[in-house]
Every structure is written in structure tokens, then in C-alpha cells.
Amino acid sequence: MIIIDSPKAMRDWSLQQRAKGNSVGCVPTMGALHDGHLSLVKASVESCDATILTLFVNPAQFAPHEDFDQYPRTFESDCAKCQAAGVDVIYAPKASSMYPEHYATYVEVERLQEGLCGITRPHFFRGVATVVTKLFNATLPDKAFFGLKDGQQFTVIKRMARDLDMGIEVVGLPTVREADGLAMSSRNQYLSVEERTRALCISKALFAAEAAMAQGETNAKTILHAVKTTLAKDVDEIDYVSLVDGNEMTPVTTINGPVMLAVAAQLGNTRLIDNIRFEPNIPASVKPAREGSLSC
């Protein structure tokens, strides 16, 4: 395994792989790797000849009051995990080279970036889309792997890659959860023991809603009310609970196609997000044609 920090060296390495006929997989991360990230690495190693993990805590996606400074940095143990998992290259560029003097260019994915997390974090997805474009331009992958835990992010990046003719297959993999249901996140380590216990209400509320949808509940109001009621008992603040179209990220009132039910909530100083995706079992003959699919 090698570590590369310049976009030019990264690009040259990737072009060499492509020239040899090797397919290249990319797993973009901010480090502090957990089993969720490692499931993405595993998928890349299994389906691509070479795997690059990018490791960069991206200042452009944090607002000044957010946790950029506290975000966990565990480079040594991340490297050990990557080595063990079969990563070929860690691409870890420096912030000074990523955003040099007179930096001016941003990628915006309109509409998709505006709702859900985009409401309280208005610059977040533009920061994400921009840095992922830069990482893709350096790593030139055939496939890139993202966790569906960051559900809106996945949808934003998949659309961006299609729109900008990046020629990259953006693959979304299921959220990896702790045994008790909590979605894995690098931010879980901020939680106190007491907050960690209360945080369980998020996945519980989502699973209950999923069960209701599977049993035929299609009314958004009913579903959202139930989730909010469960959350209200245990979280300190609900940022949002939303049921949105799975491709367009716009609120739906009735489920008649793929949807995402998404939650953001505060426990102490920690903001957690989680979601489930659901597609009703509609006979093909009455199903409206849709771009993309849930089988991401």
C-alpha cells in the first residue's frame, strides 16, 4: 500500500492502472474509519482491480460553528485498517494544496442540495460536491463507493457524476449498524454513554416506520407523526424528519414510488443523521418510468 498526497501523482498512478487494463475503485472518506467505511472498501476490492481510499477532512463542507477542528483524526489506525482490507493507495491530500490562494470554483447540484441537511447546513453539499469532483479528477476511478447512511449525499453525488459526464459508476451500499441498530458514524464517538443509549430511538423509529410502510402505510403525515413522537422522547432536538422522493429529494405526501425517510437530530452537542430507503411493491404495468433506481 502506498500513500499519495498530490493530485498529479495520484492521477498518473490511476492512468497507469487504466493503461494496464485494470479497473479502479475509489472510496472517498474523511478518515476515522469504521466498519461502514470498510464495507465500501470490501465492495471495491471485490469488484475492481485496484482500490484507492481517499482520506481528507474537507474544510469546505463545515460551517465555522461546526466540528471541523474536533473531527476525529486517526491516520495511523486508518492506514492499518486500509492495509488489512486490501487498499492499494491512500490518497491524502493536504488542505493547503486542496484550497490554495484565490480558490474560486464550486460545484452545485441544484434542488437536490437544498432540502433536508441543506436547510441547516446551506454550504454542506456544495462543499461535498466540490471536494468529490476534485477527488474524482485526481483518482479517475471507474467506480466510486458511498454509504447510504449519508443518503442525500449519495443522491447528490450520483446525480453530479451523471450530469458532468464523469464516466464513474456511483455505487451506494447499505448502512452498517451496531448490533443494537445505531447507524455507524465517525461522530458516534462524541456521544456520552447516556446519549449513546438515547440515540437508539432514531433507528428504532425508522425501523418501525419501515415496518408500517411494508404493511401498506402510504400516508406521509401518519408516518412522520409516528417517527417524531418516538424521537421526541429521547433526542434533545429534532432537526428534521422528512419523507422524500428517493431520486429528487422532494417531500412526498403519499408513497407511490421509491422514497427515503430521513432523520437528523441533536443529542447533546452531537448531530446524528440516519435514514431508510423504501420502494413499494407496485406492479410494473402501473409503475411510472423513473430515472435511476433504488438498487444502488
Add this chain to the structure above:
Amino acid sequence: MIIIDSPKAMRDWSLQQRAKGNSVGCVPTMGALHDGHLSLVKASVESCDATILTLFVNPAQFAPHEDFDQYPRTFESDCAKCQAAGVDVIYAPKASSMYPEHYATYVEVERLQEGLCGITRPHFFRGVATVVTKLFNATLPDKAFFGLKDGQQFTVIKRMARDLDMGIEVVGLPTVREADGLAMSSRNQYLSVEERTRALCISKALFAAEAAMAQGETNAKTILHAVKTTLAKDVDEIDYVSLVDGNEMTPVTTINGPVMLAVAAQLGNTRLIDNIRFEPNIPASVKPAREGSLSC
């Protein structure tokens, strides 16, 4: 010479060239090729192993009231000129595939896109930056060639390529002019004989200003006043006359580094732009450090 219309086929062709060790040059155009474009092709053919000319009239850079529909389309003669000039591939994607349903992604180059042409054409540079990103992602060039006649566009794209780690050398080549000084443009064919004669005042005013700067004039007010006075006699409307920093595109009051003197003016229904770049001869010892250089 071959013609390709899909980003995937274009990308595969370019990757094959790179795999063979061939360097790839790209000349983005909207067709209606004139000697200005052909000077870019010549530079690419001379310095790269393979040359792609992209030919796409980009709806995203025209406002509804602008000349998208009338913009000259001369595909057959463009192909003949490319063939004769040594182009290997014409990449001519279809508008429907470039901007499919639910298209959402745009590239913005902040600050640089805002002044000059960005004032009266607020979506122009975002349309340009977006389409050029798409064309670069499909053609994967080592170098891309642009005319300095579109001076702000060149600066926007050069910054974008650097910021997004595109790994592309963006080369700017001198404006090609008719024998009498008029900057070549596909839009010149809109001019009546009488407008064509009056249009000469633009290059005349710029050349006079250039001579004054070469003789030591550094006061922007003086320079701009002289240009405006010359233009006012012959054009129907002045959109702007601006003296800006050559890298940041911000107005300067005194020349003490590389500048661009730029004009946009209306003759009948036709809007023409032109500019000159100038760098004063400052001893290296007192010259401030600057990103990039004029030797583009």
C-alpha cells in the same frame, strides 16, 4: 478523422490514446470555425499527439433573449476545415444527451465570473464552466486551447482547471484578427457592411490604449476615458469598457501588474467583445508575487 457523439465513446478513445503514451489536446468550440479556431487547432496538432475538437452550441450559456437559435451552424464546412487541419476526432454531443431530464449540476467560478460580461450575462460563465467541465470529462485532455479574444472566459477556465485538480494545462492563444484589426468571431457574420465598418473602432481604441500603456500611461481613468470617447462615435451602445487585473478580473485604478483592457459593445443587434492584455515592465525586484502569468 472520426466523429464521436457520446461521452463514453469519447472517454474510451482518449483513454486508449493515453494508454499508448499519446498526449491529447482539446479545442472546445461552438463550431462556425474561423481562423481563430484554426490557430488553436494548429497549436494542438503541433504540441500534442492527438487532437480533439469539440463542437457544441451550448444552450446553458445563452439567455432566452440571446442568439442561441440564430448562432451559425456550419457542420459540413467545419468538418472539412478540421480534416484539413489535422484534427483526429470531432466530439459533437447532442443537446438532449448533454442536458437530460432532471439535469441539476453547475460549476461556478466565483468572483471571476461576476464582472465584465458576467454583469449583463449573469448565467454565461456558469454555463461555460459547466459545459467545459463536461467536455473535459469526456475528452480527458492533457492540454486545452482557448483564444484570448474571450479573455474572461480563458481566465475563468484556467482557474477552474487548477481549482478542480483537472490535471489539464489550459493554454491561451493570441486573438486572431482580420487584416484591418477586427477580432475574428463567429458573430461577425451578423454584421451589415455598414456595421462591419463601424466595428473597427473597437480594435482601434484598444490599440491606441495599448500604445499609451506601452509609453507609460498607468492611470485607468485616463485610459478608459480615451477608449470610451473613441467607441462612442461609432458603436450603438457600450456595454462596458473595463481595465481589470489580469488574473482576478477586478477593476484596477493604476496599472502595476498584468491587466486586461476589455470592451463589449453593441452594433445593431450584434454584441461584440474584444480585449488586449498588457503587463508593465516592472523590475523583478519590486514585482509582487502573483499566481499564474501572462505568458499563457
